[in-house]
Amino acid sequence: MKRIAIQGIAGSFHEDAARKYFEDDVEVVECKTFTTVCEMIDADKVDFAVMAIENSIAGSLLNNYQLIRDFHLRIIGEIYLHIQMNLLVNEGVTSADIQHIHSHPIALQQCMEFIESYYPNAKLHEKLDTAASAKLVAEEKMINAAAIGNLRSGELYGLKTLETGIETNKKNYTRFLILSKHGNPTKGTNKASVCFEVGHFYGSLARVLNTFAENQINLTKIQSVPIIGKPNEYTFHVDIEWENGENYDRAIHQVLKSASSLSILGEYKRGEIQNQ
Structure with missing residues (x-):
């Protein structure tokens, strides 16, 4: 195991x-x-x-x-x-009883339309995560409170589901x-996460990105992350996908000539989004 x-x-x-x-x-x-x-x-x-x-x-x-x-x-x-959010309460608690709602701040944010529509006067309590909120409501046997979380946390901590799918955005x-600690062999993979830095001159970032495009590498994400202690300097994290492993190998070697540093954080099989 x-x-x-x-x-x-x-x-x-x-x-x-x-x-x-x-x-x-x-x-x-x-x-x-x-x-x-x-x-x-x-x-x-x-x-x-x-x-x-x-x-x-x-x-x-x-x-x-x-x-x-x-x-x-x-x-x-x-x-x-x-991510589906649900309103979880102790047995016997009804909608009319709820005066407090506990959850992770992002979960509360994602359910704000529901909260404002049905519990506009409820006091919101931000916790470290959704499961901890469910556990707290259950262990304290709260009769005037609800937790927002997934169905599994309700099952684990003995809460009943009062409302399902209360998140504003269903997608x-x-x-x-x-x-x-150890990476995958490149063979059999079709996606990689890499990070790099480029020099401070015009076209330096575009040159790297164009290298991926020229080698038929699909860029699925680019994220700039500030470098601690270096104002106005960034590390660029990109996720790339490919159909042909030779194209990927060639692109990486070419990027090395344009970037001031390059790290491959991992090569792996692309995850699929299951439509709900």
Whole structure:
């Protein structure tokens, strides 16, 4: 059984992603922070980690890019998880009883239209994650409060689902990276995450991006991350996909001539978004 580090506790979306990717053959190791997640891999206390990197509504988690580089971790896979939010309460609690709502701040934000429509006077409480909110409501036996989270957290902590699918945007996905100390062989992969820096002169970034295009490499994401201690300087993180491995190899060698630095954070198989 694989030991998988996640940020959060059992019932969180991170655990959902881990069980979906590894098909339930996992022992989840709960961590309070993403830094602790990386430390667990670095110390060989777990086999892999699952880390959120971006949400289709909230955007990218910039600090996680930095952590992957700082700990020299390798991306070996990815999974997209459809995020459905639900209103969870203790047995016997009705809509009229709810005066407090607990959840992660991003989850609250993603459900604000529902909250303002049905619970405009409820006091909102921001917690570290959605599963921790469900656990708190259950353990404290709150009779005037609800948690917002996924269905699994409700099942784990004995809460009933008062409302399902309360998120404003129904096409809400989070992309999770699968991390390890060791990378995949290039053969059999079709996607890579790389980061690079370029010089401060006109056309330097365009030259790198054009190199990918000229080699029929599809650029699916570009994210600039500020370099700590260097104002106005950035590392560019890009995700690229290819159909022909030779094109990818050639593009990487050509980019090395244009970029001032280049790191391949991982080569892996592209994850698919399941339409809901």
